[in-house]
């Protein structure tokens with residue numbers, strides 16, 4: 001649900017002047033922007049034999065401005081057979097993955113109920129979860145096993161909704177009818193299983209927490225339920241793993257690992273956001289996705305060489321970073337993936353030590369950084385603009401670099417605060433500029449030189465080094481090439497009386513240092529800073 005909270009603009013507008021505009025434009029049309037989603041009631045029959053879905057979605061919405069048409073996203077794969085608002089049937093038009101309900105004159109600032117009936121074949125994903133679509137699979141016993149991957153396009157690949165990330169609903173009811181004895185797993189709490197006629201039954205799930213449309217999801221399979229009550233910051237949490245496996249030992253172990261990871265995140269970032277509902281994992285025919293309270297898991301209990309289940313750990317982190325706190329515009333997607341990825345380095349630091357974590361950052365993050373595009377995209381970008389993994393690895397590494405400037409304590413406290421501070425947009429939908437403002441306030445530092453360089457430029461800053469050897473000494477000039485960049489940097493070298501280490505304040509003007517000819521200058525020995533070296537002789 002999206003309100004424009006002007007009051008926050010007044011009290012929360014930026015204390016430092018920086019170059020990050022607040023992205024209030026949207027690629028949605030003005031008509032769609034005027035409509036504010038309150039709730040989705042999805043009622044669908046999924047027929048895995050015919051590979052067809054059919055049913056209706058009721059969208060409760062508030063209208064904030066007069067519109068020409070009510071405009072909803074739904075793939076053109078589906079045929080709409082009827083639409084109505086507040087019980088009255090209305091004419092509609094289907095065009096380019098949109099449904100237009102030709103109605104003006106609805107009352108403003110009041111809730112309305114739009115029903116869309118439809119039937120069709122969802123697109124099949126060839127590469128889930130990256131490519132959006134349905135996965136019609138079978139388990140080893142020949143039972144249907146069905147998943148749907150929709151982050152990259154949005155919920156409208158299977159139900160009428162707004163695909164723009166800027167309008168979370170207040171909640172959703174997901175009613176899915178499938179052939180018996182298949183089960184359906186979805187968001188929130190299971191309200192009922194309705195045995196309709198002999199062959200079919202209906203699983204009714206409901207969540208009453210704000211939720212992005214791409215996070216509304218279902219998985220169908222012949223699942224067993226492995227349950228456990230976890231304790232997160234001393235509060236009980238209902239944990240369920242819907243699995244195809246008979247190996248309950250491994251399955252209960254997975255829930256124990258999940259409890260450990262949840263406790264780690266809660267310790268750093270505050271309580272598990274959906275404690276009143278559940279923590280759910282469902283075994284999927286694809287690798288994974290962070291569906292709120294119903295994580296898609298297809299990692300087969302695989303652990304990294306540091307002894308944890310990467311996929312489970314990563315998707316759990318998204319319950320805070322991406323699901324509870326969400327971007328208002330995909331342009332700022334690094335907030336979901338970069339912060340969540342850095343949390344993994346923090347976990348390794350806690351489990352082992354800082355040295356192991358830095359090695360992990362170097363081997364896992366640095367080697368994957370491409371520097372081809374800025375990690376912030378143009379406003380109103382689609383999520384598909386991110387063709388490499390820089391929002392993950394560069395985003396994470398830059399938080400490590402930020403930590404070097406502001407310290408671990410301020411960084412961690414700021415990240416936690418970022419989750420809970422009032423935002424300009426409702427339902428905890430945020431922007432990079434809100435992050436920058438918070439970091440500058442908490443660190444009491446003006447950091448536009450830092451964020452401009454790293455967030456708005458594709459290329460890394462260049463550190464120039466010019467060396468001159470005269471007799472038994474090296475005379476070295478060091479300076480940053482990029483205008484205004486002033487990152488301090490640690491150096492060390494062997495002096496005549498042992499190892500010397502110091503931090504240099506650097507700017508665009510050469511800084512001179514002199515070291516013995518026999519010594520090698522080591523710049524940034526702990527690899528805190530991302531930069532490129534350029535040497536002159």
Ligand SMILES: [Zn+2]
Pocket residue numbers: 314318336337340
């Ligand atoms: Zn992720």
